[in-house]
Amino acid sequence: xxxxxxxxxxVISFNNMHAQTKLLTTKTGKAWFDAGTGIExxxxxxxxxxxxxxxxxxxxxxxxxxxxxxxxxQLLQEHFNENYMESDKxxxxxxxxxxxxLDKVNFAKDGTYPVIVKGTLEIHGVKNDVETKGTxxxxxxxxxxxxxxxxxxxxxxxxxxxxxxxxxxKTAKIKINxxxxxxx
Amino acid sequence: xFMKKWKKILLTxxxxxxxxxxxxxxxxxxxxxxxxDSKPVKELTATELFNSLDSNFRFSDSIFNNQNxxxxxxxxxxxxxxxxxxxxxxEAKLINCSFDSVEFSKIKxxxxxxxxxxxxxxxxxxxxxxxxxxxMDLISSDKIAQLKTCSVNP
Numbered sequence: 001x002x003x004x005x006x007x008x009x010x011v012i013s014f015n016n017m018h019a020q021t022k023l024l025t026t027k028t029g030k031a032w033f034d035a036g037t038g039i040e041x042x043x044x045x046x047x048x049x050x051x052x053x054x055x056x057x058x059x060x061x062x063x064x065x066x067x068x069x070x071x072x073x074q075l076l077q078e079h080f081n082e083n084y085m086e087s088d089k090x091x092x093x094x095x096x097x098x099x100x101x102l103d104k105v106n107f108a109k110d111g112t113y114p115v116i117v118k119g120t121l122e123i124h125g126v127k128n129d130v131e132t133k134g135t136x137x138x139x140x141x142x143x144x145x146x147x148x149x150x151x152x153x154x155x156x157x158x159x160x161x162x163x164x165x166x167x168x169x170k171t172a173k174i175k176i177n178x179x180x181x182x183x184x
Numbered sequence: 185x186f187m188k189k190w191k192k193i194l195l196t197x198x199x200x201x202x203x204x205x206x207x208x209x210x211x212x213x214x215x216x217x218x219x220x221d222s223k224p225v226k227e228l229t230a231t232e233l234f235n236s237l238d239s240n241f242r243f244s245d246s247i248f249n250n251q252n253x254x255x256x257x258x259x260x261x262x263x264x265x266x267x268x269x270x271x272x273x274x275e276a277k278l279i280n281c282s283f284d285s286v287e288f289s290k291i292k293x294x295x296x297x298x299x300x301x302x303x304x305x306x307x308x309x310x311x312x313x314x315x316x317x318x319x320m321d322l323i324s325s326d327k328i329a330q331l332k333t334c335s336v337n338p
Contacts (some may be wrong), residue, residue, distance in 0.1 A: 003284040027280060027328060047266065047282045048330050050311055053324035061322045067250065067308035068330050088246075091309055096319055124273045177266070183324075 014180040021056040022182045024143050029178035030084055031064055035153075041166045044069035044080060051178045053108040053145065058099035060117060060145075062176065063092055084158050097121075097130075112137050117147065123156040146177040189285050204319050218333035219304040220287055222252050227337070228258030233329060241313050254304040254337040255279055264288075269295060269303065269334070276312075276326045281305050281334040302323035305331025 029049030036042035047070075050063040066087035071077040081087040097119015099105065105113040118131040133149030150171050153160055160168050226248070228236075233255055236244040257271035260278060267288040271279040281303045283291065295301050312327030 012244075023322065025324065027270070027278075028268045030284070047211060048280050048308075048332070050267070050323050050328070052324070054322060059322060061320050062324050063310060063320050065309040065330055068332055071216055073212065074216045075212055078217045092311070094320060109326060178190050 021054075024053040024055060024180035025183040026051050026180050029062070029176065031069075032175045033069075035169050035171050035172040037167055037169050040074060042076065042168060044071050046070070046077075047078045049176065049178060051145075051180070052183070053143065053178075053180055055105075055143075058102035058105075060095070060097055060099060061118070062095040062178075064094070065092055066090065079116075083161070085124055089108045090123075092122075093124075094122045095119055095130075099136075100131075107143060108136055110138050110140065115145075121151070123151065124158050126154055126156045141181065143180045144178070146175070146181065148173065150174070195258045217250070217252065217264060217306060218305075218331075219252050219306055219331070220333065220335040220336075224252045224254035224304045224337060226251065227254040228256070229283075230255050230277075230279050232270045233279065234273045234277050234327065237294070237310055237327070237329070245310060248307040249309070250306075251307055252304055253307050253325070255281075255331070256300070257298055259299050259301050262295065264290075264307050266293060269301065271301060271303065273327075273329070276324075277321065278326055279329045279331060281331045283334045287333075287335040296317035302337040303331070303334050304337040 024089045027050055028047060029051045031046040031049050032043065034043045046064055046068045048065065048068050051061065051062050066085050067081060069080065071080065099119050100116045100118050105115060105161050113136045116131065117134050119128050119129070121130045130149070132147055132149040134145060137144040151174055152171050154170065160170065205283065210266060216271035233253070255271060257273060257279065260272040267283040269281045269283070269291070271281065273279055308330045310327060310329040312325060
């Protein structure tokens with residue numbers, strides 16, 4: 001009987017470990033930005049963010065196609081792609097980094113875990129090291145990761161024409177939200 | 185006589201100014217193209233789309249860029265929470281079709297996994313080409329073409 005219990009515990013532990021180490025992915029993450037000064041709505045949303053999270057190592061990666069952003073206005077979409085982001089030259093934005101306080105996250109237990117993520121963010125062909133706070137919510141089979149941070153246009157060589165400097169901020173607020181499932 | 189002439193000039197300038205303001209207002213507030221608002225410029229199967237991208241990615245990507253294209257294929261995945269339908273396009277190839285709530289509600293009861301579907305959407309690019317250049321080794325190497333503002337192609 002004891003042997004059966006020990007064996008059962010070993011199997012459960014193995015399954016838990018295995019669940020924790022399997023790569024988590026999503027193809028439908030969301031990214032939202034706001035680069036307005038309050039005079040005009042300069043926001044865009046992308047609903048097809050690719051992301052992967054390795055719960056064993058804390059490695060996180062994001063990839064966003066710039067042309068996938070949706071706007072309220074055709075003109076804003078054109079300016080965003082052609083003038084600011086030059087999406088023909090730089091079609092993607094990426095992040096490659098890591099959760100630095102992984103020991104505080106238990107992917108096997110439902111809960112809300114504040115995290116710190118550090119890595120390299122590439123926008124408009126320019127890479128910068130960044131560090132930001134985020135939240136991981138574990139609920140059953142799914143893991144939800146979200147973060148809000150600010151980027152400075154100058155840091156990514158995004159030029160703001162003088163004509164629109166009153167409408168377009170020198171910084172942009174960005175929100176990312178991804179709901180991961182275990183990679184098949 | 186002199187006043188009448190000036191009145192005419194002022195009236196003309198006023199009308200020109202008004203028309204210009206209307207045109208500028210229209211341009212500024214014009215909504216982006218959505219698939220539901222327009223007919224697709226190209227109709228093809230999921231396989232044909234990727235054959236085109238595989239043969240010359242830069243050229244095909246630029247041809248389809250920001251165009252309303254209709255794609256036929258088999259449903260591989262349905263993400264009802266985030267309103268996406270993924271169409272199978274071959275080994276490690278998918279088409280990600282994203283919908284708004286209204287358009288997704290029109291399609292969701294008529295699609296099923298493994299079933300055929302005909303969806304139109306605005307092509308925004310394809311991930312998976314040149315992934316090795318950007319070091320995204322955790323993200324799947326699947327090639328995923330993306331269509332936004334999708335709707336059913338009647």
